[in-house]
Amino acid sequence: MKTSDLLVKALENEGVEYIFGIPGEENLDFLDSLQHSSIKLIITRHEQGAGFMAANYGRLTGKPGVCLSTLGPGATNLITPAAYAQLGGMPMLIITGQKPIKASKQALFQIVDIVNMMRPITKFTKQVVHGNTIGAVVREACRLAVQERPGAVHIELPEDIAAEEVQDRIYVVENIRRPDADNTAIKDALEMIRKANMPLLLIGAGANRKRASKALTRFVEKTGIPFFNTQLGKGVIDERHDSYLGTAALSESDYLHCAIERADLIINVGHDVVEKPPFFMNDGGAPVIHINFQPAEVDPVYFPQLDVIGDLATSINRLSDALSPQSNWDFSYFYRVKQEVQQRLGLYSDDDRFPILPQSAVTTIRAALGEKDILALDNGLYKIWFARNYQCYENNTLLLDNALATMGAGLPTAMLAKLINPDRKVVAVCGDGGFMMNSQEMETAVRLKLDLVVIILNDNAYGMIKWKQQGMGFKDFGLSFDNPDFVKYADSYGAIGHRPSSYIEFDKMLRESLNTPGVHLIDVAIDYSLNHSILNEGLKQKICIL
Numbered sequence: 001m002k003t004s005d006l007l008v009k010a011l012e013n014e015g016v017e018y019i020f021g022i023p024g025e026e027n028l029d030f031l032d033s034l035q036h037s038s039i040k041l042i043i044t045r046h047e048q049g050a051g052f053m054a055a056n057y058g059r060l061t062g063k064p065g066v067c068l069s070t071l072g073p074g075a076t077n078l079i080t081p082a083a084y085a086q087l088g089g090m091p092m093l094i095i096t097g098q099k100p101i102k103a104s105k106q107a108l109f110q111i112v113d114i115v116n117m118m119r120p121i122t123k124f125t126k127q128v129v130h131g132n133t134i135g136a137v138v139r140e141a142c143r144l145a146v147q148e149r150p151g152a153v154h155i156e157l158p159e160d161i162a163a164e165e166v167q168d169r170i171y172v173v174e175n176i177r178r179p180d181a182d183n184t185a186i187k188d189a190l191e192m193i194r195k196a197n198m199p200l201l202l203i204g205a206g207a208n209r210k211r212a213s214k215a216l217t218r219f220v221e222k223t224g225i226p227f228f229n230t231q232l233g234k235g236v237i238d239e240r241h242d243s244y245l246g247t248a249a250l251s252e253s254d255y256l257h258c259a260i261e262r263a264d265l266i267i268n269v270g271h272d273v274v275e276k277p278p279f280f281m282n283d284g285g286a287p288v289i290h291i292n293f294q295p296a297e298v299d300p301v302y303f304p305q306l307d308v309i310g311d312l313a314t315s316i317n318r319l320s321d322a323l324s325p326q327s328n329w330d331f332s333y334f335y336r337v338k339q340e341v342q343q344r345l346g347l348y349s350d351d352d353r354f355p356i357l358p359q360s361a362v363t364t365i366r367a368a369l370g371e372k373d374i375l376a377l378d379n380g381l382y383k384i385w386f387a388r389n390y391q392c393y394e395n396n397t398l399l400l401d402n403a404l405a406t407m408g409a410g411l412p413t414a415m416l417a418k419l420i421n422p423d424r425k426v427v428a429v430c431g432d433g434g435f436m437m438n439s440q441e442m443e444t445a446v447r448l449k450l451d452l453v454v455i456i457l458n459d460n461a462y463g464m465i466k467w468k469q470q471g472m473g474f475k476d477f478g479l480s481f482d483n484p485d486f487v488k489y490a491d492s493y494g495a496i497g498h499r500p501s502s503y504i505e506f507d508k509m510l511r512e513s514l515n516t517p518g519v520h521l522i523d524v525a526i527d528y529s530l531n532h533s534i535l536n537e538g539l540k541q542k543i544c545i546l
Contacts, residue, residue, distance in 0.1 A: 003131030024070020026097030051081020072110035087403035100160035131166035181310030196265035205232030206270030235392030248278030249387035258544035355525035378410025380431035408437030
């Protein structure tokens, strides 16, 4: 067999179901090998779309999502998805082509040093220089991609190496058991928790695993300790739970931070410093226990006093086994904060003005979706409102990015979620700016015959930066633009476009679209005019008396 045949066999051995991408001349041997495989090739309209789909396959399955590009510009277009997966902790394998390395074909035409370009933003990057090594290279890349902390890996396959004859050698996929935490660390954590008067549990991105979700739910129910979560920790425990206080969508000064500032111990499970901080540690503040798969990375705003390092779910279960509610624990203040948070989040949540407010958009979308349905967000100002207001009942039912926080990922994320969850309703929420960065993937969604709803919150501007601009006291300048007619744009792809003219009409269109086959796009005008008064001025004036 040739190297490209062996590469396909190695990928099949890893359980790969899909490859997303745009092949080029340098991938033709691989493409020829792939047509005889069980792996489905999904062609996208831009490499970014392929990369975001692959990354989110890894996020939702725990197995490496695979994307493909040619050399040069195709490979450089995967830089952003590589960083997205690496910072977001999503296992992803990137395969790129390259010109022949044994003989010059076209001098330096299109040749970029992709391996060294990928090095700072991946866990592993390697050019294959002999076909007989491809089995080992794939096994090592996939092992590293899923190993905690998960991330992106990269293999470059030159054109001449892909075509050369090789011997068949595939390596068995071994499940690696994660080590348990040190007994002394568990003992020290138990002592700190028992002695605290107002311990508080924080759930971060690293806890977004099914075993961890079950373990943390048991921990909360056994101890009664209240919890809050980061944006990437949403849904790890059902947010209808009585002990849920809220989501830290901002780093400081939100009403939830009244509880954080009063806590005398924070049990921080799965936090990663790449995620926007849910709170800032200060000298002399509450001590923090860091429970995760790997040690804490010390940062000026994060320097925990105790690390409990090992399999996260096992660590939490060991704590649950040894803990019971303590007579010195007093959570009454936390629950007064919860009431305040709920009251504040309820403001404008049912407001029926048009253009719609982000708060009422969250309410409408939450009411239209079931417990297991999936909402995928692009990146924009609305993300803060969804993180604060959108209640999650399961993990990975609100897919947002709080690590790289790149625009353009929302539509491909929703497409992937629907592809592998055909029985769930899936909605993408994008700003008009973020949608246009990968809007061409509407054709891919239609071609795949996905039943999908895409909501564009349209303010004819880069709304997040306009909000920041206003908050910093600068004049409104340089952030507004015009948009195409999104209804006609959707129709041109074979999708179905909608444009509501009222709050009630938006609700009706959303529900009808969710229950009608095909790709639906809803272009709805959004009103961000209250954001400054609520999120900038209002939060500065809050007083944590309660």
